[in-house]
Amino acid sequence: MSQTVARDPAVRSLMRQSGYWRDLDWILLIAALATTIFGSVLVWSASRADMAADGDPQSYLKRHLVTVGIGLALGWFASRVDYRSLRAYTPFIYVASIILLLMPFIPGIGTTIAGARAWIDLPGGMTIQPSEFAKVAVILMMAVLLSEKRDIVDEPSDRDVLLAVAVAVLPVLIILVQNDTGTVLILGTVALSIIAVSGARTRWVVGLIGGAVVGILVAVQLGLLKEYQVQRLTSFINPSEDVTDAAYNANQARIAIGGGGWSGHGLFEGPQTQGRFVPVNESDFIYTVVGEELGFVGSAVLLLLIGIILWRAVVIAFRADDMYGRLVATGVIAWLAFQAFENVGMSLGIMPITGIPLPLVSAGGTSMMATWIAVGLLQNVRLHAVRAGA
């Protein structure tokens, strides 16, 4: 990609000026690319058997690679966009993402997948999931609010914190109505992390954690969550007892991963994967594919790659030259870390089953694009710090 871009003379002069390629966090870029390629192979393996029944076994992989291409382009853009104009445009981005979030409710546009009315139909059979973009918008908007005037005061005012909480709560409420519990948990973690790192008073942090716990308990007690949501959330506790639909997935996923052993059955050779025993193993249960076919060694490599990405993100957050950059990086860390933990954890049977993808790995175009935007934003924060330091 870099070659084709570099052929444009305007781009080339820009690159020389800023030393863009020299100053990039190369370890982050390579780790993210490697994770994406690894993921594509897993998606291929998971979808071959399903697609073969309808003709072209590679059709799903091809579609996946198209979204990878779009994701890389968006990431490049996110890393290059000017810091100040990004801050200026953030309110518009936020409002746009809220509008996008509401679109699935419009009849004829929205689609319900796995019980969640959270997708927008596009022509050509593609769908997009606006809540993925909402994660980016919430991070940017909270970072703007909590980094105002920070060269003067040490901690954000109560008013700013309240506003930031409101910024997170609005999309959370919409997504709750759409039944997308997994994304709600991620947004909560992201908001909490940003408020904590912004330096807000400790009582805010403690209060918000307490509030979240009480909120979840009340929701379950009052039956605000639908029965299947509770069942999904609790089936991970003892899946072998009851082989109903909800627990079936968790059980099959664990059998697949456990059967992988040290080195796995080999790519395209996993009996659970190729026999299509694990549902949605190209997205929500993608970890079962690496677990079964490449064993503990392959799983550890994948987790290591994700670990490298998060390590670089933490370094970028520490070295950020202003609070805004740090908070953006913090939001991305919380997002990617918690989403990866939730996704892999549910395949491993230590987290409740919620329908969220593994960043950069799972099939699912919107997630791929949003995650590459996140990687681009991390690079942007780094480039800003390098230039300020130079």
Added chain:
Amino acid sequence: MSQRSNLRLLVLAVLVVSLLATLVARSFYLQVLEGAEYRAAAADNTVREVAEPAVRGLVLDQAGRPLISNRTTVVVTVDRQALAQEPNGGAAVITRLARILDMPRDKIADRLLTCGAEGAKPPPICWNGSTYQPVPVATDVDTQTALSIMERRREFPGITAKLQAVRQYPSPFNVNAAHMLGYLGPVTEEQLDEQGQTEAYDRLRRTDVVGRSGLERQYDGILRGKPGVTTLAVDTAGNVTGTLEQREPKPGDYLVTSIDARLQSVVEQQLVAAVRRAQSQDFAGTSGAAVVVEVDTGRVLAMASYPTYDPDIWIGGVTKRQYEQLMDDSSLSSNAYQGQFAPGSTFKAISTAAAGNDNFDLYGIYPCPSRVKIGAQTFRNFESNAYGPISLTRALEVSCNTVFYEIARRMWQEAGGPDAAVDAPDPIAEAARTFGLGSPTGIDLPGEASGRVASRQFKYENWEAKKDAWCRNAEEGYPETRKTNPKLADYYTALDRENCTDGFQWRAGDALNAVIGQGDTTVTPLQMAMVYAAIANGGTLYQPQVAKGIISATGEVVEEFEPIVTRRVDASKRTLRFLRNSLPGVTTDGSGETPFAGFPLDVLPVASKTGSAQVTGDKAATSWFAAYAPANAPKYAVVMMVTEGGTGSKTSGPSVRAILEALFGVRGSSVNPGASVLVGGAPLERLPAVRRDGTPVVPRGSDAGVPDIRAAGSRS
């Protein structure tokens, strides 16, 4: 930045590390420490497919009338999985079921055993499907019984009564068409082998029923549709643990044929009438066939074979005994495209084309004596008639053998006589081949016969194959026969000695036999219909087709079949024009005159050729009548044949006339297209319409052909 922010970021980093560490540790625990246990669990996991066959597509005639449709029947099935949960393997349930169905208990018990299991009866009694598939134990159960089974769920665990589609033949106008329509049967071992190992959900399964003959077989893939398949996850104990996938069945497409039910009915009746006519002349009239094709497309409008059988016998499976009986009287194969017969004088049209190709003067005068002598042999005319010097047209009209003998003798001489090389030119055989004889026409029906063209080459190959036996017999001198009849043994020995030494020789007698369609040449009646269609349309030999198009079960046109040209026959325009100018004379002034007495030939000229082919032994001749009409603008060719039937003119001629009358709406001496058996006087240009619910739009009133065509056409 503030200390507090740094500290909290550090806490977040530690949290992130611990989350990842948790995942790695949990992975290690599951995969390495407990791996073996999960490997065993994975091995226990298997999938089972439960397939539900799709409703087969209908077969329609050209006007949309169903020739094959489906009716629903109530089938009682037993789910052996559920039965196994009952005390004593459900023995009490089976007893109750036998009582309510009023059938022997053992019959149900036998049916429930998987083929190959201990004590299982041979198929089709045993069950050769999947363990997870409910086993049908009774069909055509009356609704009352079905309802009481379904109402008493607790007494009949695992027993279901459901509706299932089976084939039925609505028989508009009482058509039979059994050979063309074909029948269904269980999938064969060969078909399963041929398919090989495949996971495709629409693969053939052991329980599938497929087309075994006729259109049902030829277009099986189109008519069968795609099955509905439910994929279940099953553990080692055989318990269903989940549903992995569910596909709805897709009903089969409809096949539209070019057959017109009403015309087919007329042709079938007329064929039987011709056979009766033969029998009334004290001939055996053992078998027969009739074909009607469109000369400009090669589409088959009607095709009948005698004897035939009732297609309904296949419904619900035929017993071995019934099958053997059918095989014995050979009514299972169609004489129209699977029977091979000497063409007799209908072959003379081809001989005339051969003469034209070999530069004989088509407009010359040829002597027609009552007999010709070649060597020691005498070859006679039919009934030893002599007509003196006549034109070739007249020779065709009166079917003068001796004129054609002379032509054949000259060709034979030219090629080198008895010493000619095997590949010496043979205009007669070449003309026969260019008109499609000796190879299958390619009709869209399975099992077509190719017929045979007598030639030097054929004779040589035949000799190669048989000479060892001939020479050995000549050597041994038939010792067994000699004991009782030394004279006959001498005769056989002499014959075999001659065959042994000279059997490869294409002699003058062979050439003379070949030119009048006798000897070793055999054809199918369908081939002959295509020959006369080619003459009629100016020399295009079509590949005959029964199927005209495909319509989906929801009424969309899937495909329309175009006419297929096999080749342009190798005969000059001049020769073909000569034939077209000559053949109408057969009907007005020749051997076809008698059956067409009183027919309005001035309005509707008919070209024809008769044939009375001699067969070995003292059997009566094979009666042939080939015709096309209108002779000046040909539309249809009609060929009829009756074995051991007598002359073409007396036995087949009147039936061909009746068929033409029905086709063109001839009433007495007037022609009224409105009276044609074809609705609107001609076959439909387009495919007939099928409604979205799958019912075909059929002609109304008396044109419908059955009292309640809607019911007959409905799929439900």
